Amino acid sequence: MNNKFRNNxxxxxxxxxxxxxxxxxxxxxxxTPYDPNEMDSSAKLAGISLSHIMGCDNFGxxxxxxxxxxxxxxxxxxxxxxxxxxxxxxxxxxxxxxxGGRLDEILMRFNDAVLAFPAxxxxxxxxxxxxxxxxxxxxxxxxxxxxxxxxIIRGExxxxxxxxxxxxxxxxxxSDMRIMFVHILPNTFNVMLSTIAIGFxxxxxxxxxxxxxxxxxxxxDSSLGRMLAEAQSYLFLRPGYAVCTGITIVLLIIGFxxxxxGLENNA
Amino acid sequence: xxxxxxxxxxxxxxxLIVTLLVFFAFRVIPGDPAVQMLGIKATPEKVERLxxxxxxxxxxxxxxxxxxxxxxxxxxxxxYTYGSSVKEMLGSKIPITVALTVISFVFVVAFAIxxxxxxxxxxxxxxxHALDTVNQIMMSIPPFFIGMLLTYLFGVVLRWFTPxxxxxxxxxxxxxIAYLIFPALAIALPKAAMxxxxxxxxxxxxxxxxxxxxxxxxxxxxxxxLYKHVLKNAxxxxxxxxxxxxxxxxxxxxxxxxxxxIPGLGRLLITSISNRDYPVAQxxxxxxxxxxxxxxxxxxxxYKLIDPRIS
Numbered sequence: 016m017n018n019k020f021r022n023n024x025x026x027x028x029x030x031x032x033x034x035x036x037x038x039x040x041x042x043x044x045x046x047t048p049y050d051p052n053e054m055d056s057s058a059k060l061a062g063i064s065l066s067h068i069m070g071c072d073n074f075g076x077x078x079x080x081x082x083x084x085x086x087x088x089x090x091x092x093x094x095x096x097x098x099x100x101x102x103x104x105x106x107x108x109x110x111x112x113x114x115g116g117r118l119d120e121i122l123m124r125f126n127d128a129v130l131a132f133p134a135x136x137x138x139x140x141x142x143x144x145x146x147x148x149x150x151x152x153x154x155x156x157x158x159x160x161x162x163x164x165x166x167i168i169r170g171e172x173x174x175x176x177x178x179x180x181x182x183x184x185x186x187x188x189x190s191d192m193r194i195m196f197v198h199i200l201p202n203t204f205n206v207m208l209s210t211i212a213i214g215f216x217x218x219x220x221x222x223x224x225x226x227x228x229x230x231x232x233x234x235x236d237s238s239l240g241r242m243l244a245e246a247q248s249y250l251f252l253r254p255g256y257a258v259c260t261g262i263t264i265v266l267l268i269i270g271f272x273x274x275x276x277g278l279e280n281n282a
Numbered sequence: 283x284x285x286x287x288x289x290x291x292x293x294x295x296x297x298l299i300v301t302l303l304v305f306f307a308f309r310v311i312p313g314d315p316a317v318q319m320l321g322i323k324a325t326p327e328k329v330e331r332l333x334x335x336x337x338x339x340x341x342x343x344x345x346x347x348x349x350x351x352x353x354x355x356x357x358x359x360x361x362y363t364y365g366s367s368v369k370e371m372l373g374s375k376i377p378i379t380v381a382l383t384v385i386s387f388v389f390v391v392a393f394a395i396x397x398x399x400x401x402x403x404x405x406x407x408x409x410x411h412a413l414d415t416v417n418q419i420m421m422s423i424p425p426f427f428i429g430m431l432l433t434y435l436f437g438v439v440l441r442w443f444t445p446x447x448x449x450x451x452x453x454x455x456x457x458x459i460a461y462l463i464f465p466a467l468a469i470a471l472p473k474a475a476m477x478x479x480x481x482x483x484x485x486x487x488x489x490x491x492x493x494x495x496x497x498x499x500x501x502x503x504x505x506x507x508l509y510k511h512v513l514k515n516a517x518x519x520x521x522x523x524x525x526x527x528x529x530x531x532x533x534x535x536x537x538x539x540x541x542x543x544i545p546g547l548g549r550l551l552i553t554s555i556s557n558r559d560y561p562v563a564q565x566x567x568x569x570x571x572x573x574x575x576x577x578x579x580x581x582x583x584x585y586k587l588i589d590p591r592i593s
Contacts (some may be wrong), residue, residue, distance in 0.1 A: 128296055131578050133533030136570055143555040143563055144307050220424055224537050227426050228552050247430055247541065250445075254434050261427040268422040 026277025029212075032270030036263075040090035043083030051076060051084035051237045078242075078256055082263050085239040088232055089267070092153055093218040097211060099157025104164025109195050111165070112172025123169075126162040134159050134221060139230070147230045156221055160214055167210055171203040212275035219267050239264050285586050293579040300571045301353070305346045308564045353568060359561040363554070368565045371550065376569070377451060378546035379535055382469070385462050386531050389470035390477055391524070397474075398481030398520075403508070405486060413478075420475035425534050429468035429541035436464060446543045465542040469534050473527045480523055484516040518589055525581030529574040 111119040129137065134156070141155035175181055176199065184198050225231030226240030234241070239260055246257035352358065358368035401410045423431075437445035443464060449457035488494065489512055497507045536548030543549075547566050554562035 125299075128299055131296070131529070132300075132571070132574055133530045135533045135536065136567065136574070139536070139551065139555065140304060140307050140567055143558075143560075144310055223424055224426065228537060228540060230552065230555060243427065243430070244540075247433075250430060250434050251438055254438075257427075257430050257434070261423075261430065264427060265419075265423050268424070269419065272422055273418065 023277065023281070025273050026281060029270055029273030029275070029277050032266055033212075033274050036086065036267050036270055037090065039083060040086040043085070043087035044091070047077075047080035047083045049077035049080040051081045052235050078259060081237045081242060082239070082260060084237040085242055085260075086263060086267075088149065088236050088238050089219055089222055089240075089264075092149060092156075092222045092232065093215050095150075095153035096156040096160060096218040096222075097214045099153060100160030100164050100214060101207075101211070103157065103161035105168050105200070107161065108165035108168025109172055109200065112169035113176055113191070113195055113199075119169075122165075126166060129159070129162045130166070134217070135224060138221060138225060142225065142230050147225075147233050149232050149236055152222055152225060152231055156218055160217070164207075164210065164214070167206060168203055171206055172199055175199045175202055209275045209278035212271050212278055216268055216271035216275065219264065219271065223264050286583055289579055289582045293575055296575050296578075297572060300575065301350055301568055302346060304564055304568050304571065305349055306342070308560050309342060353565070358565040361554075361559050361562050363557045363559040363562075368561050371562060372547070372565060372569070375545065375547045375550055378544060379532070379539070379548065381451070381459070382462050382466060382535050382539070382544065382546060383528070383531050385459070385466040386469040386473075386535070387524075387528055389466055390474045390527060390531075393470065393474035394477035394481060395520075398478045399485065399508070399513070401478065401482045402485035402489075403504075405482075417475040417479050420471050421479070423472060425468045425472060426537045426541050428471055429465060429538050432464045432468055433541070448542070448544055461542075462544070465535075465538050465544060468541065469531055469538050473531065477520065477523060477527065481516065481520050484519050485512055488512045488516045514588075518585070521585060521588065522581065525577060525584075528577050528581075532570055532573055532577075 107122060111122050137159050138152075138155050141158065142151060145151045145155060172195070181194055181198055184194050189198070222231055222238070223240035223243070226238040227244045229241070229244065231240055232238035242260045243257060243264070246253075246260055250257055349359075356369055358372070360366065361368055361371060364371070397413065401413050404410045433445045436442040443461065448461055451458040485508075494507060494512060497511050502510070535546065536551060538544075539546045539548040540552060547570065551563060551566045553559075554566070
């Protein structure tokens with residue numbers, strides 16, 4: 016009982032933090048107190064005040080506005096990444112799990128090779144080929160996340176393809192496509208939920224890391240990772256700038272990881 | 283032996299696939315390196331001569347095989363940006379990144395294993411729960427942010443080290459290692475938290491199995507059961523995880539080197555990607571990839587040694 020309660024608590028806290036961050040990032044996409052790119056030379060590195068609740072950066076841009084906008088960008092990239100990953104992963108996983116055969120073996124070998132590598136390294140290869148930018152990051156990370164999803168979907172399809180309900184659907188003359196996407200796919204949803212949550216966690220981390228290195232999201236889009244890199248030069252003068260930005264990233268990640276764990280325990 | 287042979291072949295095949303992918307990836311990039319080296323004002327004849335000189339006008343697959351051969355014999359071409367030999371550029375950087383990786387890994391093991399066992403032993407105590415919370419938070423801080431927090435706390439406030447004051451291992455080996463301690467901590471803390479959590483849950487899961495009850499019934503003490511029986515089995519998933527972690531640390535050092543201005547492979551990689559200096563970027567990625575593949579192979583072998591049931 017005690018244990019069950021603790022697991023649920025993780026789910027609640029995770030959902031709460033994630034919900035809050037989602038809310039803030041939607042606000043960041045629609046409205047910010049100041050224009051995140053507007054420079055005010057009289058407010059360079061301004062401290063915390065009523066008009067700038069988190070102070071200003073070295074160009075006099077309002078940090079709070081930039082964090083909101085950066086959250087919007089980060090969340091957009093994360094949603095795009097997970098979406099591309101899920102779609103690719105589902106197609107590959109469904110096909111290989113359902114049909115098996117030679118193609119399955121080749122694709123799974125390839126999958127293992129990709130999964131054995133740190134995602135950051137492969138992302139660097141793709142980005143150095145495609146060039147940096149918001150959309151390229153989404154595509155690169157989406158492709159890299161696909162094998163992970165494909166493996167899980169494949170496992171679920173392997174498990175389900177000979178279950179009674181699938182057999183009876185087959186007897187009723189349902190096509191393979193219908194069986195795969197109407198009958199089996201919805202049953203993978205439970206397992207996928209926690210994987211999707213951890214996918215967001217990884218996407219946020221990867222995007223922030225790459226933007227921190229200057230090869231991720233490019234200006235004028237504001238990005239939390241890039242802000243953190245800029246804040247580092249002013250660590251002596253304005254540690255608050257780095258701390259506010261960093262804590263935003265940490266909250267995003269804590270939210271998604273707790274949500275994922277909670278969902279996993281509940282499944 | 284057959285197991286090791288099989289893994290060895292898998293390893294070689296992976297090296298081939300990965301180097302092939304890296305090589306082709308860097309050929310798809312739009313823009314002619316010859317034009318880039320000479321500038322857009324160069325005459326077509328001059329460009330053609332350089333293309334010939336660089337061997338750019340031969341079939342891709344031959345260029346790949348030649349590149350592969352040269353790569354393994356240590357000839358990695360010349361940097362487009364600096365004109366110097368890539369091998370020389372990398373030679374002095376590799377020990378730095380390797381040292382950072384090794385120190386980080388030692389930290390991960392040194393923090394995670396004892397704490398994990400301790401937390402599992404005192405599962406119901408308040409400090410074990412407190413450790414869970416600390417873990418949850420630690421796991422969620424990206425290494426580059428931990429790096430900045432450490433820089434602020436120990437570099438700016440306490441002045442235990444000089445931020446950006448990297449010392450080459452050629453000048454003073456001790457100062458070199460001392461400077462790497464905080465970067466290594468930044469890399470290690472989130473990984474240690476994850477390992478700690480995994481080990482704790484693994485020990486707890488094993489402790490509920492029948493053989494543990496049998497071991498107790500034969501009169502073993504708690505410590506004897508824990509260290510002689512439970513831990514052996516509980517370590518198996520942890521070792522897999524540590525192998526993945528080691529590979530992750532190699533990649534993670536790319537970012538942390540940037541935070542602490544350590545002139546290792548990662549920093550050079552980022553510079554070369556920004557400068558579109560492909561021979562350098564390609565060589566670094568191929569080297570890191572090979573390191574990762576070798577680590578994976580060693581983990582597979584170690585796995586077999588610990589658990590002979592695996593085939």
